[in-house]
Amino acid sequence: MSHFALTIIGRDRTGIVSQVTEILYHLGCNIADSSSSILGGQFAMILIVSNPKIHDKSDFGDAFAPLEESGLSVFIRTLKPEGEQRRQLPGEICLISVYGADKPGIVYRVAKELGERRVNITDLNTKLIGTEARPVYVMMLEAVLPTGLEETELKEIMNRLKGELHVDISVRSITPVEL
Numbered sequence: 001m002s003h004f005a006l007t008i009i010g011r012d013r014t015g016i017v018s019q020v021t022e023i024l025y026h027l028g029c030n031i032a033d034s035s036s037s038i039l040g041g042q043f044a045m046i047l048i049v050s051n052p053k054i055h056d057k058s059d060f061g062d063a064f065a066p067l068e069e070s071g072l073s074v075f076i077r078t079l080k081p082e083g084e085q086r087r088q089l090p091g092e093i094c095l096i097s098v099y100g101a102d103k104p105g106i107v108y109r110v111a112k113e114l115g116e117r118r119v120n121i122t123d124l125n126t127k128l129i130g131t132e133a134r135p136v137y138v139m140m141l142e143a144v145l146p147t148g149l150e151e152t153e154l155k156e157i158m159n160r161l162k163g164e165l166h167v168d169i170s171v172r173s174i175t176p177v178e179l
Helices: 016-027 065-069 106-116 151-165
Strands: 003-011 030-039 042-050 073-078 093-100 120-130 135-144 167-174
Touching: 003 016, 016 030, 016 042, 016 065, 065 073, 093 106, 093 151, 106 120, 106 135, 106 151, 151 167
Parallel strands: none
Antiparallel strands: 003 042, 003 073, 030 042, 093 135, 093 167, 120 135
């Protein structure tokens, strides 16, 4: 069965998720995985979908025209076989949080330190909170540590970076729970 990555981007408004999922429901699509967020004033959503009757992205036809007519951009990408499956990553899962004054380079510096140590970032969210007069930059990362890198070692690395960037950085292990 073919799987597709469906991306929707546009000015945020109520009802986008409902409109997207209604179209997918009427097409007979299954949503295997999804993520959505408001970035600035823009809504961004990505879904992994499948339908045994849809083999090529052209088979969607003009099903998403109502979304585009409402000002949203829609992109469909055909995934290679097994491209819909999340890889099982061995290693300890950590949550890394960063809080501080907004300035260029925070995401890059943290990502660089993690990348140099082969830490796999599996989720990343950033936002500004606080007031316009006193904004606070917040970054939350979920990451998988490679074999041989311990949480205590990563905490030391992040503590050094904390001093250089003048932000607060914390690292804590997440214990996965199976339901």
